[in-house]
Amino acid sequence: MKLTVLPVAMALLTCACVALHVPATAKPKPKKLVKVWESDTTLRVPESVLYDAGTEAIYVANIDGKADALDGNGFISKMTLDGKITNLRWATGLNAPKGMAIHGNFLYVTDVYRLVQINLATGQAEKTYDAVDPKNAFLNDVTADRNGNVYVTDSRFDKIYRLANDKWDVLMSGEHLNKPNGILADGKNRLLIGATKLGAVRAVNVETKTMTTLADGMAATDGIVSDGKDNYFVSDWNGQVFFVNAMGEKQSLLDTRTEKLNAADIDYVRKAKLLLVPTFFGNKVVAYRVE
Numbered sequence: 001m002k003l004t005v006l007p008v009a010m011a012l013l014t015c016a017c018v019a020l021h022v023p024a025t026a027k028p029k030p031k032k033l034v035k036v037w038e039s040d041t042t043l044r045v046p047e048s049v050l051y052d053a054g055t056e057a058i059y060v061a062n063i064d065g066k067a068d069a070l071d072g073n074g075f076i077s078k079m080t081l082d083g084k085i086t087n088l089r090w091a092t093g094l095n096a097p098k099g100m101a102i103h104g105n106f107l108y109v110t111d112v113y114r115l116v117q118i119n120l121a122t123g124q125a126e127k128t129y130d131a132v133d134p135k136n137a138f139l140n141d142v143t144a145d146r147n148g149n150v151y152v153t154d155s156r157f158d159k160i161y162r163l164a165n166d167k168w169d170v171l172m173s174g175e176h177l178n179k180p181n182g183i184l185a186d187g188k189n190r191l192l193i194g195a196t197k198l199g200a201v202r203a204v205n206v207e208t209k210t211m212t213t214l215a216d217g218m219a220a221t222d223g224i225v226s227d228g229k230d231n232y233f234v235s236d237w238n239g240q241v242f243f244v245n246a247m248g249e250k251q252s253l254l255d256t257r258t259e260k261l262n263a264a265d266i267d268y269v270r271k272a273k274l275l276l277v278p279t280f281f282g283n284k285v286v287a288y289r290v291e
Contacts, residue, residue, distance in 0.1 A: 028245075030251055031243045031251060031253055031290055031291070032253070032290075032291050033241075033253050033254055033275060033288035033289070033290060033291075034288060034289045034291055035286065035287075035288050035289075036274065036287045036288060036289050037082060037083040037286075037287050038083065038284050038285065038286040038287070039079060039083045039084075039085060039284045039285045039286075040085065040284065041282075041283040041284050042085060042088055042283070043060060043062055043077060043085070043088075043278075043283045043284055043285065044062045044063070044064035044073075044075075044283060045062060045063040045064055045065070045280055045281065045283065046060045046061065046062055046063075046077075046264070046278035046279065046280065046283065046284070046285055047061050047062070047063050047067075047096075047097070047098045047099075047264050047265055047278060047280060048060070048061045048097075048098055048099050048100055048141075048223070048264060048265030048267075048278055049061075049265065049266065049267045049276040049277075049278045049285055050100040050101070050102065050107075050267050051081075051267050051268075051269045051276065052102055052120075053271075055120075056080075056081050057078050057079070057080070057086075058078070058079040058080070058081065058267075058276065058285070059076055059077070059078060059079075059090075059100055059107060060076065060077040060078075060079060060278065060285060061074070061076055061097040061098055061099070061100055061109055061265075061278075062074060062075050062076070062077060062097065063096040063097065063098070064096075065096060066096065067096050067098075067138075068096060068112055068138060069095060069096055069112075070095045070096075070112060070113075071095060071096075072093060072094070072095060073095070073096075074094035074095050074096050074097045074111065075088075075089045075090070075091060075092045075093075075094060075097070076089075076090050076091035076092075076094070076097060076100075076107070076109065076118070076123070077089065077090060078090045079285065081269065081272065081274075083285070083287060090123045091107075091118050091123040091124070091125070093125065094109070094111050094116065095111050095112050096111065096112050097109045097110065097111050097116075098110045098111075098139070098140050098141065098265065099139075099140055099141030099142040099143075099152070099153075099182075099183075099265055100142055100265075101142040101143050101144040101150060102120070102144065103144040103148050103150065104148065105119065105120050105121065106118060106119060106120060106126070107119075107120055108142050108144065108150050108163075109142065110139035110140055110141070110142055110152055111128075111139070112137065112138065112139065113130060113131050113134040113135070113137040113138075113139065114128045114129060114130045114131065114134070114137075114139065115128065115129040115139060115142070115150070115152055115161070115163065115168070116128050117129075129161075129163060129168040131154065131159075131161070132159075132170060133157075136157055137154055137156075137157060138154055138155055138156030138157060139152050139153070139154050139161070140152075140153045140154065140155040140180075140181050141153050141155075141181055141182050141183045141194075141222075141223070141265060142183070143183045143184050143185045143191070144185065145185035145187070146185075146187060148164075149162055149163065149164045149185075150162070150163040150164075151163075151171065151183055151185060151191060152183070153180040153181055153182075153183045153193065154180070155179050155180055155181045155196060156179070158173060158174055158175055158176075158177045158178070158179065158180065159172070159173045159177070159180075160172040160173070160177065160180060160183070160191070160193070160204075171206075172204070172209060176211070177193070177195065178195035178196070178197035178198045178200075179195060179196040179197040180193045180194065180195060180196070181193075181194045181195075181196045181220075181221060181222055181237075182194035182201075182221055182222050182223045182224040182234070182235070182265065183224065184224040184225065184226065184232070186226060189205065189206050189207065190203050190204055190205050190206060191203070191204045191206060192204075192214065192224050192232065193224075194218075194221030194222060194223075194224055194234065195221065196220050196221055196222075198213075198216060199216055199217060199218045199219045199220065199221055199236070200213050200214075200215065200216035200217075200218065200221065201213070201214045201215050201216075201218070201221060201224060201232070201234055201244060202214060213248075214244065214248045215234070215242075215244045215248040215249075215250045217250070218234055218236050218240070218242055218250070219236040219237075219238055219240065220236050220237040220238055221234060221235070221236060221237075222234075222235045222236065222237040222263065222264050222265055222266075223235040223263075223264065223265035223266035223267070225266055225267055225268045226268070227243075227268060227270070227290075228270045230245075230246040231243065231244065231245045231246060232244045233253070233266060233268055233275060234250075235263040235264065235265070235266045235277070236263060237262055237263065237264055237280070238257055238262065238263075239254075239255060239256040239257040239259070239260075239261055239262050239263050240252065240254060240255050240256075240257065240263060241253045241254035241263050241266065241275065241277065253275075253290075254277070254288070256279075260281075260282075261279045261282045261286075262278075262279050262280035262281060262282065263277050263278075263279070264277075264278045264279070264280045265278060266278070268290075272289075273289055273290045273291075274287045274288065274289060274290070275287070275288045275289075275290055
């Protein structure tokens with residue numbers, strides 16, 4: 001008996017064969033860190049680092065005392081991309097400086113109860129913006145978006161401030177922020193915020209104020225920085241750094257807790273693939289190449 005294969009059946013068979021040979025999508029290769037350099041230990045409780053692509057300088061915020069002390073001991077240092085400190089006390093007269101951001105010709109840095117605007121050309125403070133209740137404020141991290149809006153977290157009193165067109169006000173407040181620390185404007189009309197109380201990174205729509213969790217399980221979330229490809233590096237102040245992809249999947253990259261080295265407000269130098277980690281009580285900055 002002659003077997004006749006109908007055209008439709010033949011097509012189905014062909015599709016099935018093709019499907020069998022479709023290779024599975026390979027998972028991205030895990031990231032790893034390779035230590036490149038560490039600064040000397042003349043820094044004094046470095047809480048945050050910030051790379052300026054325009055001048056290739058690294059700025060370091062030094063608390064030099066207690067994190068909430070109004071003692072005037074705090075200062076900003078300047079370093080080179082290879083870890084040399086070129087000006088230990090580039091900007092002085094601060095109390096306990098922490099997060100930093102650059103927009104235009106200015107460096108914005110939090111200083112306990114105020115946001116300070118520093119001229120990048122001179123290192124001199126030109127303006128300050130006080131919290132709504134200076135005696136009950138603990139301003140922590142800073143970010144600036146493409147439009148020049150500057151956002152600041154108050155990690156002790158659950159607030160997010162915004163400086164827009166020289167107007168300074170509270171954008172959000174409430175216990176639902178869960179002690180916000182690290183903050184990043186990611187260019188998608190949203191803010192990524194490290195909720196320290198939850199050990200999570202949350203995404204907040206700037207317009208609607210709606211909030212979703214991107215990733216959790218990271219303890220005392222501190223710095224958040226983009227790798228430029230919709231992925232992020234997130235630090236845990238206790239001494240960990242994680243890589244978080246756009247889907248919220250995280251990978252542990254660094255754990256220096258047993259060495260009692262903290263990992264505070266980090267930054268990433270994209271062109272050199274360098275992750276900069278301020279060690280807080282370790283009094284140094286350590287640079288790692290991301291591979």
